[in-house]
Amino acid sequence: MKDVLPSSETMDNSGTTRRGFYMVAIYGLWGIITAALGLPALVYLFVPPKARRQNEWVEAGDISQLAPGAPVEMSFRRNRVDGWKVTSEKTSAWVVKMPNDQIVAYSPACTHLGCPYHWEQTKNEFICPCHNSVFALDGKVVDGPAPRPLDRFETKIEGKQLLLGPVRQSDQTA
Secondary structure, eight states, rough: OOOHHHGGOOOOSOOOOOHHHHHEEEEHHHHHOOOOOOHHHHHEEEEEEEEOOOOEEEEEEOTTTTTTTTTTTEEEEEEEEETTEEEEOOOOOOOOOTSOEEEEEEOOOOOOTOOOOOETTTTEEETTTTTOOOTTSSEEEEEEEEEOOOOOOEEETTTTEEEEEEEEEEOOOO
């Protein structure tokens, strides 16, 4: 009598059954799918984002027309990198040419609660409308609840262009 295997168990000449072949194929596909979905997730979790060396200095504008003692609000764009995301932000700085021809750039946020302040030409001082902090032309606190002078940008001058670096917090002496 001849032994006959069921159709799902037929063997080829190498000794592999059809069921064995399908099992290997299914597990192989599962492995490929798991790798395709799992590897990017593992890379995201365990590999830090690319370290992009970005220039901290941003061109703010032309300073050739600045008059001494007259603050000008200059707007500029700065790119911020957060992980893999790059965001372009529009911001501003109050730029003052001091009587000694030194250029100073103040952060646009009051040191009390971060409200934007403005230059009051008639009083010759910066005034924060939120809580009435008052600052002199040199950034020092004249009146109000502000705990310290205005924060300043680091500045560089290349030709007639003003370059602004990171904001440095003022010391605590008001």
